[in-house]
Amino acid sequence: MMRRKKDSVTVMVLCLLFLFSWVFPGTSFASNISESQLQEIQQQWQSSIHALNEVNCSSCHIDEKSKAFRAKPTEVSCKSCHEYSTDTFLLGKHGIRTLEGLSPLSPTMAHLPMKKSALDKQMNCNSCHNVHTVNTYQASVDSCLSCHNDTHSLNYKNSPHAQIVADIGVLPRPDSKSVTCATCHLPREVSGDGVLVNHNNTYTLKPRDRMVKEVCMNCHGLEHAYNSIFDDELVEANFAHPPSLELPTFKLVRDLEKKRSSQQTQ
Amino acid sequence: MLLLILSSAFALDRRSVFLPGETSNGHVLFEVSCSSCHEGFKPVSNETCNRCHEAELAKDVHGAKKFRDPRWAELRENIDVLSCTACHEEHTHMFGRGVHLKPDLCMACHQGIIKGELASHNGFSPNGCWTAGCHNFHDHRSISTGFLRQNLDQPWMLPEPELPNIVVKTKLDTAPKPDLGKEFIGGKS
Numbered sequence: 001m002m003r004r005k006k007d008s009v010t011v012m013v014l015c016l017l018f019l020f021s022w023v024f025p026g027t028s029f030a031s032n033i034s035e036s037q038l039q040e041i042q043q044q045w046q047s048s049i050h051a052l053n054e055v056n057c058s059s060c061h062i063d064e065k066s067k068a069f070r071a072k073p074t075e076v077s078c079k080s081c082h083e084y085s086t087d088t089f090l091l092g093k094h095g096i097r098t099l100e101g102l103s104p105l106s107p108t109m110a111h112l113p114m115k116k117s118a119l120d121k122q123m124n125c126n127s128c129h130n131v132h133t134v135n136t137y138q139a140s141v142d143s144c145l146s147c148h149n150d151t152h153s154l155n156y157k158n159s160p161h162a163q164i165v166a167d168i169g170v171l172p173r174p175d176s177k178s179v180t181c182a183t184c185h186l187p188r189e190v191s192g193d194g195v196l197v198n199h200n201n202t203y204t205l206k207p208r209d210r211m212v213k214e215v216c217m218n219c220h221g222l223e224h225a226y227n228s229i230f231d232d233e234l235v236e237a238n239f240a241h242p243p244s245l246e247l248p249t250f251k252l253v254r255d256l257e258k259k260r261s262s263q264q265t266q
Numbered sequence: 267m268l269l270l271i272l273s274s275a276f277a278l279d280r281r282s283v284f285l286p287g288e289t290s291n292g293h294v295l296f297e298v299s300c301s302s303c304h305e306g307f308k309p310v311s312n313e314t315c316n317r318c319h320e321a322e323l324a325k326d327v328h329g330a331k332k333f334r335d336p337r338w339a340e341l342r343e344n345i346d347v348l349s350c351t352a353c354h355e356e357h358t359h360m361f362g363r364g365v366h367l368k369p370d371l372c373m374a375c376h377q378g379i380i381k382g383e384l385a386s387h388n389g390f391s392p393n394g395c396w397t398a399g400c401h402n403f404h405d406h407r408s409i410s411t412g413f414l415r416q417n418l419d420q421p422w423m424l425p426e427p428e429l430p431n432i433v434v435k436t437k438l439d440t441a442p443k444p445d446l447g448k449e450f451i452g453g454k455s
Contacts, residue, residue, distance in 0.1 A: 220424060
């Protein structure tokens with residue numbers, strides 16, 4: 001009797017596990033949206049840059065080869081136009097699992113603190129971007145903070161950088177004065193006549209000296225940048241105040257300069 | 267069927283058993299994908315690393331261009347500087363950084379610098395070259411004596427703080443009609 005009960009519990013647990021694994025990957029399932037949701041999406045799209053550049057529903061929702069309908073397009077669709085953004089995304093921590101043929105990154109796998117409300121998310125282009133409005137304002141801060149829950153991220157809102165953004169107000173995309181999460185971690189790069197966005201979120205993260213030239217020195221002088229970014233506490237505080245660190249490397253370089261100029265005058 | 271699903275899941279999970287140690291922060295997210303870096307039991311090649319790290323190594327000052335010069339052949343005997351894995355080891359935790367790296371590797375060739383060859387650096391710690399934020403082995407674009415000299419004494423805000431602006435072009439003046447609609451309703455996939 002006991003044995004049979006135990007068996008039936010095992011079968012139930014296995015069935016539940018099966019159901020769980022069936023429901024939660026949730027990648028290729030139908031969108032199941034209502035008429036009013038569809039209307040809202042169509043309105044968002046109609047005033048978007050996509051619509052005005054002849055990128056219609058079918059451009060992303062119909063598979064080019066098989067002509068099959070796709071409720072949830074992946075980064076493969078985005079790549080057909082946004083090649084640099086997608087390729088760089090796949091090289092960073094956000095996209096590397098997808099590139100290597102594993103399930104997409106989820107906040108449950110992260111080593112950094114993540115928001116509990118985000119644990120079932122999976123990383124894709126539209127995890128951060130509203131692909132129907134195509135405005136990037138939301139993707140520049142709010143999307144990041146929907147998952148990231150570490151001190152540096154949370155302190156952004158109290159930083160002088162965030163104050164600049166708040167003073168400018170909401171825009172379709174951050175302008176040349178706005179300093180958002182993306183400004184430093186997914187920076188814009190001038191390329192020919194245009195500007196591309198490097199979506200490799202690991203590239204301008206570490207080593208920190210790479211950030212100095214690629215990002216900080218768009219606005220700040222060298223010494224301010226170095227003394228800020230090598231101060232762990234100030235990084236945690238999201239650069240809430242001017243740096244107090246004085247890296248000895250600058251004294252060395254100044255001494256070298258003095259020595260060189262005195263040698264020249266002799 | 268159920269058995270098959272469970273056993274294959276088990277097999278996939280078990281792949282982490284083959285990991286010989288702690289994977290670095292940068293690689294841990296795909297550590298179960300052995301074939302991303304390993305081709306059978308062959309040593310990891312530079313090509314494998316370059317699949318992802320090409321941008322970081324675009325201006326590698328300690329790269330092949332420098333070390334093909336016979337002047338440096340002798341130093342290559344100290345450390346196989348042209349193989350990524352000579353310095354970067356994986357699956358073995360060494361140091362609290364994104365990559366596994368012994369902090370005093372520079373000493374394989376540059377030990378003289380802290381032992382009297384360069385007065386300003388005499389007695390410096392062999393661990394400090396890059397950990398103190400002064401040198402970057404691969405990339406001198408944003409850290410090097412030359413770069414620091416060139417940019418010394420700048421004000422905290424540069425005269426024209428500005429980031430690249432994205433200018434969006436449009437082909438049409440008004441949006442066309444959406445070309446799909448009913449497909450999205452009712453759970454068709």
